[in-house]
Amino acid sequence: xxxxxxxxTNCGKAFxxxxxxxxxxxxxxxxxxxxxxxxxxxxxxxxxxxxxERYADFFPFSEGExxxxxxxxxxxxxxxxxxxxxxxxxxxxxxxxxxNPTWSFKDRGTAAGVNHALSLGYERIGTVSSGNMxxxxxxxxxxxxxxxxxxxxxxxxxxxxxxxxxYDPLLIRVDGDYGDLYFQSLAIGKDCGIYFINSDVxxxxxxxxxxxxxxxxxxxxxxxxxxxxxxxxxxxxxxxIKGFEEFLSCGLIERVPRFVCAQASGCSPIYEAFLxxxxxxxxxxxxxxxxxxxxxxxPPSGNEVxxxxxxxxxxxVALGDDEILRAQKRLAEEGIFAQPAGAVPLAALAKLREDxxxxxxxTVACIVTGGGLKYTAAFERHNLETAKCRIEDLADFVGDRL
Numbered sequence: 001x002x003x004x005x006x007x008x009t010n011c012g013k014a015f016x017x018x019x020x021x022x023x024x025x026x027x028x029x030x031x032x033x034x035x036x037x038x039x040x041x042x043x044x045x046x047x048x049x050x051x052x053e054r055y056a057d058f059f060p061f062s063e064g065e066x067x068x069x070x071x072x073x074x075x076x077x078x079x080x081x082x083x084x085x086x087x088x089x090x091x092x093x094x095x096x097x098x099x100n101p102t103w104s105f106k107d108r109g110t111a112a113g114v115n116h117a118l119s120l121g122y123e124r125i126g127t128v129s130s131g132n133m134x135x136x137x138x139x140x141x142x143x144x145x146x147x148x149x150x151x152x153x154x155x156x157x158x159x160x161x162x163x164x165x166x167y168d169p170l171l172i173r174v175d176g177d178y179g180d181l182y183f184q185s186l187a188i189g190k191d192c193g194i195y196f197i198n199s200d201v202x203x204x205x206x207x208x209x210x211x212x213x214x215x216x217x218x219x220x221x222x223x224x225x226x227x228x229x230x231x232x233x234x235x236x237x238x239x240x241i242k243g244f245e246e247f248l249s250c251g252l253i254e255r256v257p258r259f260v261c262a263q264a265s266g267c268s269p270i271y272e273a274f275l276x277x278x279x280x281x282x283x284x285x286x287x288x289x290x291x292x293x294x295x296x297x298x299p300p301s302g303n304e305v306x307x308x309x310x311x312x313x314x315x316x317v318a319l320g321d322d323e324i325l326r327a328q329k330r331l332a333e334e335g336i337f338a339q340p341a342g343a344v345p346l347a348a349l350a351k352l353r354e355d356x357x358x359x360x361x362x363t364v365a366c367i368v369t370g371g372g373l374k375y376t377a378a379f380e381r382h383n384l385e386t387a388k389c390r391i392e393d394l395a396d397f398v399g400d401r402l
Contacts, residue, residue, distance in 0.1 A: 001017045001018065001060050001061065001062060001065065001119060002017070002060040002061070002062060004017050004033060004034045004060045005017060005033075005034045006019050006031045006032065006033055006034065006202050007031065007032060007033075007034050008024035008026070008027065008029055008030075008031055009029055009030050009031065009032055009238075009304045009307075010024065010027050010029035010303070010304070010307075011024060011026055011027045011029070013025070013026050013027075014034075015031060017033070017060050018120060019031070020117075020120070020189070020195055021186060021189075021190065022186070022198070022200065022201040022202055023186070029303060029304065030200050030202075030235075030238075030300060030301050030304055031202050032202050032205055032206075032238070032242065033060055033202050033203070033205075033206055035242065035245065035246055035249065036057065036058045036246045036249070036250065037246075037249045037250065038057075038250060039057030039058050039246070039250045040057055040250065040252070041054060041055065041057075041213075041217070041252070042054050042055070042056050042057070046074045050066070050069040050071065050072075050073070050111075051069075051072060051073035051074065051108065051111070051207075051210045051213075052066035052069065052111065052112065052115065053066065055210055055213050057250075058206075058209070058213070058243075058246055059112065059206060061115060061116075061119065062119075065115060065116075065118070065119040066115050067115070067118075068111065068114055068115050068118060068140065068143065068144050069111055070101040070102075070107065070111070070139065070140065070143060071101065072100050072101055072107035072108050072110075072111050072207075073100070073107075073108055073210055073214065074214065075095060075096055075097050075098075075099040075100060075214065076095075076096050076099060077093050077094070077095050077096075077214070077215060077218040077219070077365070078093065078094045078096055078334075078336065079091060079092065079093050080092050080093070080094065080334050082334065083330065083334060083346070084364075087349055087350060087353050088353055088360045089349070089353065089358065089360060089361075089362050089363070089364050090360070090361050090362055090363050091224075091363045091364070092349070092363075092364050092366070093215075093219075093224065093363075093364070093365045093366070094331070094334075094336055094346075094365075094366050094368050095211060095214075095215060095365055095366070095367050095368060096336055096368050097211070097342070097367065097368055097369050097370060098336075098337070098338065098339075098342065098368060098370055098371030098372075101136075101139065102132075102135045102136045102139050103132075103135075103370060103371040103373065103374060104132040104133075104135075104136065104293075104339075104369055104370035104371065104374065105132075105208065105211065105236060105367070105369045105370065106132045106133045106135075106136035106137075106370075107136050107139075107140070107207075108207035108208055108210050108211065109197070109203065109204030109205065109206070109207030109208050109235070109236075109239070110133070110136040110137055110139075110140045110197060110204070110207065111140065111207055112203040112204065112206045112207035113125075113137075113195070113197035113201060113203040113204050113207070114137075114140045114141070114144055114146070114197065115203075116195075116203040117146070117195040117197070118144060118146075120195070122146070122193070122194075122195040123146060123147060123193075124146060124147045124148070124149065124192070124193055124194040124195065125137060125140075125141050125144075125146050125147075125148055125149075125194065125195045125196070125197055126148060126149035126150060126151070126185065126189065126194045126195070126196045126197070127149075127150060127151070127185075127196060127197050127198055128151045128152075128178075128181050128182050128185045128196070128198055128199075129150065129151075129152060129199075130152065130153060130156065130160075130178070130292055130293060130295060130296075131152075131156065131157075131160040131164075131292065131293060131374060131375075132293055132369075132370050132374065133197075133198075133199065134150045134152055134160075134164045134171075135163050135164050135167075137150065137169075137197055138150055138164050138166075138167035138168075138169045138171075139167050141167065141169060142167040142168065142169075147170070148167070148169035148170065149169065149170045149172070149194055150164055150169045150170065150171045150172065151172050151174050151181055151185055152164070152171070152172070152173055152174065153173070153174065153178050153181075154173045154174060154175040154176075156173065157292065157375070157377060159375070159376060159377060160374070160375070161173075177297075178296070178297065179283060179296065179297045179298030180298075182198055182199070182233075182298075182300055183300075185198065186198070198233075198300075199232070199233030199234075199235045199296070199299075199300065199301070200233050200234055200235030200238065200300050200301040201235070204235050204239070205235050205238050205239040205242065206239065207239065208235060208236045208238070208239025208240055208242075208243070209239040209240065209242045209243030209246065210243065211236075211239070211240050211243065211367065212227075212239075212240045212241075212242075212243025212244045212247065213243050213247065215227070215365055216244070216247055216252065216253055219365075221252060221253050222253075223244060223253055223255065223256065223257050224257050224362075224363040224364055224365040225257055225258065225361075225362040225363045225364065226257055226258050226259075226260060226358055226362050226363070226364045226365070227240060227244075227257045227258075227259050227260070227364075227365045227367070228259075228260040228262055228345035228348050228349060228364065228365070228366045228367065229259065229260065229261065229262065229345065229367045229369075230262050230263075230291070230293075230294050230341045230342065230344040230345055230367065230369050231261045231262060231263055231270060231294060231299075231305065232263075232293065232294035232295065232296040232299060232341075233296050233299045233300050233301055233302075234270070234299045234300070234301030234302055234304060234305040235300075235301050236367075236369070237259065237261060237301075237305055237308075237309075238301055238304060238305065238308065240259070240367070241256075241259055241308055241312070244256040244257060256312070257365070258312060258313055258314050258315065259308075259309055259312050259314040259315075260314060260315045260316075260317060260345070260348055260352070261305055261309050261314065261315070261316050261317070262317050262318075262319065262344045262345055262347075262348035263294060263316075263317070263318045263319075263344075264289035264290075264291040264294055264295065264318065264319060264320075264321070264324065264341075264344065265289070265318040265319060265320045265321075266287055266288040266289030266290075266291075266295070266320075266321065267284050267287035267288070267289050267291075267294065267295040267296065267297060268284065268318040269281045269282060269283065269284040269296075269297060269298065269299060269302055270299060270302045270305055270306060270316065271316045271317065271318040272284065272318075273302065273306055274306065274309075274316040275316075278306075279303070279306065280302075280303050280306075281298070281299060281302030281303055281306065282298075283297055283298040284297040284298070285297070289321060289324075289340075290321045290324060290325065290340045290375075290378060290381065291321075291324055291339075291340040291341040291344055292340070292341070292375060293339060293340070293341035293342075293369065293370060293374070293375070294341045294344065315352065315357055315358075317348045317351060317352060317357075319344055319347040319348060319351060321340075321381075323347040323350070323351065324340050324343055324344055324347050325340070325343075325378070325381050325382065326347065326350075327343040327344070327345075327346040327347035327350065328340055328342075328343035328372070328378065328382075329382060330343075330346060331343050331346055331368070332372075336368060337371060337372035337373070338368045338369075338370065338371065338372055339369075339370045339371060339372050339373075339374040339375045339378070340375060340378050341369055341370060342367075342368040342369045342370045342371070342372075343368075345366035345367055345368070346366055348366075349364060349366065387401075
């Protein structure tokens, strides 16, 4: 590993880059890799590079420590002039993370985390997940030939289990509080020699920052005014913010966007803490939302997200299931099939334009975090129609309906 440190996001205490436990020994807040202040993008063809190679200056890996990849990243940034016009903003882009190997943004952080585990000689990895991260860690664990342990909630929808099990991890449905499971997994990891690549561990956050790097490249180093991120544990939003800040420090961009922390009303602990002007996030009681991928009642990076968004003059917002479902359908009409959580940013933009929290001259990027096939039960909430007719009547049937 390169000569760098891992720093507490709250008190600033420094730790070795070889550290695996992701919380500070003094204040228990999350850690992150020391910010890069000098670096540039590696020249080359993205068809032949990995994200860890293209942005090598921004990772603490030495050259031989970034070898495992499933070609994650380099996802499209899709502009929608139609929705920009409808919502009244200057331009609107969707960063479509469903194009990653396991169809969600999680693959970026998993790649970074697994390479860190391999560099330290770990033979076991694991995670705690409601679905997306479990699939990602299971896939990369299989690729790396590592023993992989996955903890999921006992109440996880059945359609989410088999896409994890196909990679043959040790998959355990755990009956108990999902928020507590995060911390228990870290203790088990220490005892059993398992590197848990959970939602906000430092190297998962490092992987997420490549979303920001790519947006900068795709927008010719003129970042959007607003970036909207569906937020659960908080690690992805932290990484995206860190990515823009590092490019600013290195002189690759001249400003950072404002960020929107978007949550589902049925599980919005960070938003609720903001409304109450609290400095710390409290556990959200009885979570219930169709956006299961962001249904974390006690986000481990919640306090840091509160701090960062406030420092950034950012925005907190929560969306109801009906708003999320409408946004999912609107995205589909633009050719992007997002899971409900991935549609949350578009729902947030619609709401924030209504109350004028975002002005009409804004350029906006929405992070579509995962694909719609991740949660097909959402189809039941849409009024979807099909038609049927006999083949001999087909020509007339079509003609009558055009």
